[in-house]
Amino acid sequence: MACEISIIVPVYKVENYLNKCIDSILGQTFKDFELILVNDGSPDNCPKICDDYASTDQRVKVIHKENGGLSSARNAGLKIAKGKYIAFVDSDDFIHLKMYEVLHSNAKQYSSDIVICDYLKVNEGDVLNSDEPNLRYKEEHYTNIEALNELYGNKGVKFVVVWNKLFKKHLFDNLEFEENKIHEDEFIAHQLLYKSSKITYIPIQLHFYLQRKNSITQAEFCIKHLDFIKAYKERVNFFMTINQFDLQKKAEYSYIPLFFRYYYKAKNEVPNSREELKRLKSEFCFSLFSFIKNPYFIKKEKIGWFIFVINTSLFDSLVQKRLRNF
Structure with a gap:
C-alpha cells in the first residue's frame, strides 16, 4: 500500500x-x-x-x-x-x-x-x-x-x-x-x-x-578502512565527469592528505595490505598531473608527490624522519 x-x-x-x-x-x-x-x-x-x-x-x-x-x-x-x-x-x-x-x-x-x-x-x-x-x-x-x-x-x-x-x-x-x-x-x-x-x-x-x-x-583500524580513500577518489572522479572543476579541486584537497595518512597507517599497522596499497598508489599516480594543477597545494607538497611516485623508498624515509621530528 x-x-x-x-x-x-x-x-x-x-x-x-x-x-x-x-x-x-x-x-x-x-x-x-x-x-x-x-x-x-x-x-x-x-x-x-x-x-x-x-x-x-x-x-x-x-x-x-x-x-x-x-x-x-x-x-x-x-x-x-x-x-x-x-x-x-x-x-x-x-x-x-x-x-x-x-x-x-x-x-x-x-x-x-x-x-x-x-x-x-x-x-x-x-x-x-x-x-x-x-x-x-x-x-x-x-x-x-x-x-x-x-x-x-x-x-x-x-x-x-x-x-x-x-x-x-x-x-x-x-x-x-x-x-x-x-x-x-x-x-x-x-x-x-x-x-x-x-x-x-x-x-x-x-x-x-x-x-x-x-x-x-569505533573499530580498530583495518584494511576495510581504506574504503574511505576510495570514496574520496570516486568523488574526485565524479566532479571531473560533470565538469565541476572547482569542486574537483576541493575534493582533491580532501583526498590527497587522507590518501597519505591512511596509506601509511595501513602500511605500518595492517599485515598483508601490500596489494591493496599498490592498487591505491596506482590510482594516485594516474591522477598526478591533475593534482599538480591544484592551486590549493604549495610547490613543496607537489614535489613530494613526484618523489612518492618515482622513488617510494626515498619518500618513506622522508615521512619517517618527519614523524620522528614531531
Whole structure:
C-alpha cells in the first residue's frame, strides 16, 4: 500500500538498542509511513524482535536475509519501499518524535528533494528529553552545487550521512548503496545531492546518534578502512565527469592528505595490505598531473608527490624522519 514515507532500518546484532530505535519511529507524530526492518542475518534475538513488532503494527514490514552488510540491507529495503519519500535510521540510534513531521512539512512547503536536520551525539546511558527540542529555526536552502560545496564546509558530515535526511524517492532511481564497503554514505552522498534541485537544511537536532564502543566507526583500524580513500577518489572522479572543476579541486584537497595518512597507517599497522596499497598508489599516480594543477597545494607538497611516485623508498624515509621530528 502506498504511503508518504518509507523508513528503512538495517538490523544486525543490536538487540540491546533495537526496541528504543523502533519505538522512537512508531511513536512519530507523523503517522503516514511504513517501517521496513531489514534483518541482515542477525544471529541474536533481533529477528524475533522485528517479527513481534510486525505482528502488532501493520505499518511494520520485515525482510529476513543473509548477512550482506549495511549497504546490502538498505538496498533490500529500497527494493520494496512504497513511499513517496525515503528515510533511513540506523538500528542503534533513535529519533525525536517530531522528526518526520518537521522534515516532511519542509519537503512539502519548499518542494525540496532532500531535507536535512542536525543530530546530537549521545553516549550509552545518557538521559535525554527527546520530546521537546527548540523547534524554532531558520531553514536554509541550497541548489545542488551549493550543497555539494557544503561537503567541504563546517556542515560536511551533516550533508554526507543519510540517516538525518528525508529524500524524494526518485533520487534512488538507478542509484543504490555500494555494497561490501564501509563509509558507505561517502560513496553515494554527492550523487544524491547532485540529482537534487533543492536541498533544505533544518538546524535542529532531531536525530540521536549513539556512540558505542563496538560500532564500526569505533573499530580498530583495518584494511576495510581504506574504503574511505576510495570514496574520496570516486568523488574526485565524479566532479571531473560533470565538469565541476572547482569542486574537483576541493575534493582533491580532501583526498590527497587522507590518501597519505591512511596509506601509511595501513602500511605500518595492517599485515598483508601490500596489494591493496599498490592498487591505491596506482590510482594516485594516474591522477598526478591533475593534482599538480591544484592551486590549493604549495610547490613543496607537489614535489613530494613526484618523489612518492618515482622513488617510494626515498619518500618513506622522508615521512619517517618527519614523524620522528614531531
